[in-house]
């Protein structure tokens with residue numbers, strides 16, 4: 114076999130974390146006599162609107178998306194992440210992940226180090242947290258700033274000081290001060306509601322699916338959106354990267370979590386992505402749509418590192434990154450993600466690209482620019498290839514069309530994708546997330562639980 | 566510089582202006598796949614639009630954007646009815662401002678879905 118063939122990388126940290134107990138009798142014994150706590154949504158520190166639900170982190174940790182992370186982090190681990198973006202076991206990781214509760218709840222609970230706490234979700238036992246340490250975040254505002262960086266400390270990429278207009282900063286600012294650190298274990302597997310159930314490919318299952326499809330190489334595509342034709346061309350063409358042949362597969366991974374008004378509903382996003390394949394624009398044998406639960410932090414370069422870890426764990430060999438990757442506003446340089454993957458960001462602890470540092474990641478970045486329609490070439494053309502004036506497909510043009518009920522032409526949005534938008538529009542009475550959708554989603558979440 | 570409103574045309578809308586003079590003003594984007602009309606708005610009327618609808622703004626190209634969807638629907642209805650893109654269609658739309666505003670208030674929670682087979 115050619116020495117140039119690229120093999121599927123091992124999970125980040127060397128092995129997949131899987132902390133799920135599937136035997137109900139065993140689970141019942143594990144929680145007998147333990148105190149319990151009902152998981153609460155994290156509410157915006159000023160407005161009280163839900164901005165995060167820690168259940169999504171527990172799911173992503175226990176099913177191995179965030180391998181090698183195994184639980185809520187200790188103070189020393191969070192400190193190390195904020196300084197060098199590394200876990201205590203040396204592996205690189207971008208964000209602190211903690212189980213945080215209020216001082217009042219902590220007092221009421223009366224738990225201490227060594228206790229096992231049962232975490233209930235929607236009134237049912239869901240997971241356990243084996244408490245190793247209890248610590249306090251003393252200044253939440255400073256904590257939030259340190260998570261994302263500041264223009265003073267991270268001049269390479271941070272352009273403006275973060276504030277409450279940044280939804281990721283708000284998530285960390287809205288954390289509760291008491292952290293219960295320790296490993297999580299899911300003891301009652303939640304069931305995804307349709308349509309999410311058929312997109313649930315946690316890393317072990319995803320790797321098995323790649324085997325079944327015969328994929329050695331696969332390129333990951335991050336999404337939070339209904340795919341227009343520009344996205345489709347990006348995916349198709351990025352997939353020509355590979356080793357001695359193009360990537361065998363394209364893994365579309367939708368980040369599903371708390372929504373903002375004006376986003377497309379998550380149901381629409383996953384089914385619209387699926388429609389690109391079922392309608393044959395990129396055939397299903399070559400493209401898999403999946404999801405990962407996570408309340409987006411919009412941390413641009415830091416988020417791209419998390420994305421790389423998630424998709425390496427899922428079995429991908431390559432990852433597409435675009436301009437303003439997972440960005441909101443102009444806090445970071447618009448090419449911050451490309452800077453990270455090209456030469457590293459020393460102030461975040463990377464004097465080289467995250468693929469080149471010790472205990473780094475093994476997925477290969479593919480930094481792509483944009484596709485837009487060229488009336489001269491008469492095709493969707495790549496910005497760095499076509500020398501003509503192109504007509505970009507802007508999100509606002511598309512949203513305006515959708516809102517007005519004007520069907521976009523198929524060179525902009527595939528009719529099968531538009532049908533999915535309309536299907537869920539009829540269901541929710543609105544094509545985008547309205548206030549009701551945002552509220553209901555955080556009440557109902559994406560899953561249901563049975564009795565244990 | 567005069568301002569304008571970009572009116573998007575799908576099959577259904579094209580049908581409604583078929584055979585009228587309005588057809589002569591159709592412009593094509595995306596290789597002819599997207600049809601639209603740029604309706605010029607006299608200064609006095611554009612000020613009135615901006616005053617009446619607080620979300621409205623003028624973008625870098627001089628287009629009046631971010632108008633309520635209800636406005637855009639009614640605007641096209643007027644174009645189709647009057648078979649014109651003259652100032653009278655803008656005036657007729659503005660005459661229904663109260664009704665449009667009422668619909669626009671509900672628009673942030675509800676928008677009627679298009680009647681297509683899914």
Ligand SMILES: [Zn+2]
Pocket residue numbers: 487488489490491494499500501502
């Ligand atoms: Zn060209």
